[in-house]
Structure formats: structure tokens, C-alpha cells
Amino acid sequence: MLAFTVHEFAHAYAAYKFGDRTAYDAGRVTLNPRVHVDVLGMALILIAGFGWARPVPVNRGRFKHPRLMGIVVSAVGPVSNLILAAIGVLAVHALNQAGLLDAGSIGVHRAIVHFLYYLITINIMLFIFNLIPVPPLDGYRIIQDLVPVNVRIRMDQYAHWGIFVFLLIVFIPALRAETLDPIFAYSGDIVSWLISACELVFDRVDWAQFFYDASR
Numbered sequence: 001m002l003a004f005t006v007h008e009f010a011h012a013y014a015a016y017k018f019g020d021r022t023a024y025d026a027g028r029v030t031l032n033p034r035v036h037v038d039v040l041g042m043a044l045i046l047i048a049g050f051g052w053a054r055p056v057p058v059n060r061g062r063f064k065h066p067r068l069m070g071i072v073v074s075a076v077g078p079v080s081n082l083i084l085a086a087i088g089v090l091a092v093h094a095l096n097q098a099g100l101l102d103a104g105s106i107g108v109h110r111a112i113v114h115f116l117y118y119l120i121t122i123n124i125m126l127f128i129f130n131l132i133p134v135p136p137l138d139g140y141r142i143i144q145d146l147v148p149v150n151v152r153i154r155m156d157q158y159a160h161w162g163i164f165v166f167l168l169i170v171f172i173p174a175l176r177a178e179t180l181d182p183i184f185a186y187s188g189d190i191v192s193w194l195i196s197a198c199e200l201v202f203d204r205v206d207w208a209q210f211f212y213d214a215s216r
Contacts, residue, residue, distance in 0.1 A: 001033045001037055001042065002033075002084065002119070003081055003084060003119075003122050003123050003126055004033070004036055004037050004038075004041070004042060004051075004052075004053035004126075005031055005032075005033040005036045005037065005053075006031070006080045006081070006084055007036075007053065007077045007078070007080050007081055007126060007130070008028065008036040008053050008054065008055075008056050008077070009028075009029070009030065009031050009036065009080075010076040010077050010079070010080035011023070011056040011058065011073055011074075011076060011077045012024070012028040012029045012030075012056045013029050013076075014072060014073045014076045015056065015058045015063075015073050016029050018062075018063045018064070018069045018072070018073065019062050019063055019064060020058060020059050020060070020062040020063060021062075022057045022058060022059045022062070023056045023057055023058065026057055028056050028057070035054070036053050036054055037053055037054070038051075038052055038053050038054050041053055045122065045125075045126075055136065058070075058073055060073075066145075067145045067146075068145075070141065070144075070145040071142050071145045071146065074138045074141040074142045074145070075138065075142060077130060077138050078126070078127045078130040078131050078138055078139075079127075081123040081124070081126040081127040081130070082123065082124070082127045082190075084119060084123040085119070085120050085121075085123035085124045085127065085190075085191075085194065086194050086197075087119070088116050088119035088120035088123065089120055089191070089194040089195055089198055090198055091116055091119075092116050092120075092205055092210065093198040093199075093201075093202035093203075093205055094202065095112070096202070096203065096205045097202045097203055101113075101205075101210075109213070110213065110216070113210060113213045113214050114214055117210070117211070117214035120191065121187070121191075124187045124190055124191060125184065125187060127190070128183060128184060128186060128187060128190075129184075132180075132183065134162050134165065134166050135159040135160075135162030135163065135166075136159075136162065136163065137166075140155075140159075140162065143155075144156075195207065
């Protein structure tokens with residue numbers, strides 16, 4: 001809920017600040033998860049490893065610089081997930097530094113570890129997932145605003161097939177192994193980079209033990 005809510009809020013807020021009131025008038029410039037979360041999409045992210053929230057309505061025609069601002073509005077959603085993941089890694093290091101990561105009862109320790117584990121891993125997954133250039137994901141919208149107008153028109157003509165192609169990739173193991181899985185493999189590199197950044201300030205964390213505790 002947190003990951004989806006912040007992601008969609010980021011889209012809505014950026015569009016509003018750039019002059020488009022569509023999302024604002026629809027009540028989407030809020031951190032209330034009830035207006036953003038799609039129950040089925042949230043359930044699938046835990047079951048199938050992917051999911052979605054209610055898309056934020058955006059009218060790029062209301063932007064002063066439609067293409068540039070459109071790229072920013074599309075990009076802030078995935079970036080917000082990366083920031084949440086960074087906050088999760090930072091929280092692990094801060095709690096470890098303060099001696100609180102292993103404090104309290106076993107139940108409290110497991111609750112903290114599981115929350116931070118999912119905060120990190122789900123947000124990294126959403127960061128990568130939403131940058132895939134397949135409609136209706138944010139990566140596709142970013143490409144749309146980068147390419148020439150004539151290319152964008154042709155892309156729009158075939159965009160409705162994107163969801164079918166995407167579902168085939170997700171649910172056919174052989175296709176997923178050759179497409180999505182190699183992309184998601186970069187999640188470990190991103191987490192390692194975030195950990196390295198935190199270790200410039202904080203003491204090292206026994207991440208092997210952390211992930212072991214999270215898997216129990």
C-alpha cells in the first residue's frame with residue numbers, strides 16, 4: 001500500500017505542480033491509499049511478483065512544456081519507489097547503528113525485519129518494473145515523450161496490444177525467463193549500491209543475517 005500510494009501520489013503531485021489539475025480535481029493529490037490502491041493489483045504483487053495501482057489521469061496538453069514535463073511526471077513514480085527503498089536500507093543501518101535492530105522480543109524483531117525487507121524489495125521491484133518500455137508502464141510513456149512525433153503516433157497505434165504482450169511475458173515461464181527475469185536480476189545490484197552508499201556513514205550491517213531472518 002505504501003509503495004503504490006507514494007508512486008501514484010508522485011505522479012499526481014508533479015502533474016499538478018506543472019499546471020495540470022486533472023489528478024487534483026479527481027482527488028489523487030493525496031497520500032490516502034484508498035484513492036490509489038487497486039485491490040487486485042496489490043494482491044498480485046505478492047502472488048505473482050507484479051501488480052498495479054489505479055493510474056493517475058494526466059493531461060499533458062496543460063503543461064507549459066508537454067514533452068519535457070511529461071517525462072518528469074512519468075519518471076517521478078519509479079523514482080519515488082527507489083527513494084522508499086533507499087529509506088528502507090537507511091533505516092536498517094540506522095537501527096543497527098543504534099543497537100535497535102536486534103532489540104526487543106523475537107516477535108518485534110521479526111516484524112521490523114519483515115517490514116523493512118518488503119519495503120526495500122517491493123520498491124526496488126516496482127522501480128525496475130515501471131521503467132520497462134511496455135504500455136501502459138511509465139517506461140513506455142517516457143519513450144513516447146522522447147521519440148519524434150511521427151514515431152509516437154505509430155506507437156499509439158499499437159499500444160493497445162502492449163498489455164497482451166506483457167501478460168504473455170509474465171505468465172509464460174519461458175518468455176519471462178528470457179525477458180523479465182534478467183531485468184529484475186539488476187535489483188541485487190541496486191540494493192548493493194544503496195548499501196555501499198549507507199556504509200559511507202554507518203557501520204556495516206550483517207545483511208546475510210538480515211535476509212535470513214526475513215525469509216523465516
